[in-house]
Amino acid sequence: MDNIEELTRLLIEFYERFSSWEQGVVRETGLTLPRMHTLEIIGASGELRMKELAEKMGVTTGSLTVLVDRLVRAGLVERRPDEKDRRSIRVGLTPEGQKHFEGHHKLHLQLSQDIAGALSPEEAERFPDMLKKIMVQF
Numbered sequence: 275m276d277n278i279e280e281l282t283r284l285l286i287e288f289y290e291r292f293s294s295w296e297q298g299v300v301r302e303t304g305l306t307l308p309r310m311h312t313l314e315i316i317g318a319s320g321e322l323r324m325k326e327l328a329e330k331m332g333v334t335t336g337s338l339t340v341l342v343d344r345l346v347r348a349g350l351v352e353r354r355p356d357e358k359d360r361r362s363i364r365v366g367l368t369p370e371g372q373k374h375f376e377g378h379h380k381l382h383l384q385l386s387q388d389i390a391g392a393l394s395p396e397e398a399e400r401f402p403d404m405l406k407k408i409m410v411q412f
Contacts, residue, residue, distance in 0.1 A: 299381050303374060310378055312341055317375030321366035323356060
């Protein structure tokens with residue numbers, strides 16, 4: 275690829291802008307970014323076992339336990355025994371956690387609309403498939 279330097283620069287710039295946007299909208303909630311991401315994943319996936327949540331977040335169950343403990347204390351998530359496997363614990367959103375998820379999700383939907391609006395209809399149609407293809411690399 276001849277333009278690998280430009281692609282690298284653009285990826286870094288996109289990451290920095292996206293991270294800055296994310297930090298800005300999360301700061302207004304009083305939550306940390308990892309806490310909000312935890313709410314996002316649970317909100318999008320529904321109640322999950324701790325092991326499943328850790329895999330989706332790319333963290334160990336040990337570090338996730340600390341994060342979930344804080345979210346439980348804040349009244350945003352609750353733990354429940356798994357009905358099928360009594361050794362497992364499931365984590366779900368409380369009504370307050372659901373409100374945080376829904377508010378943040380609306381901001382993500384608006385951001386996605388803004389990104390799609392910057393593309394031609396054909397580019398916008400192909401963009402999700404291109405992102406999926408790229409994400410397989412991680």
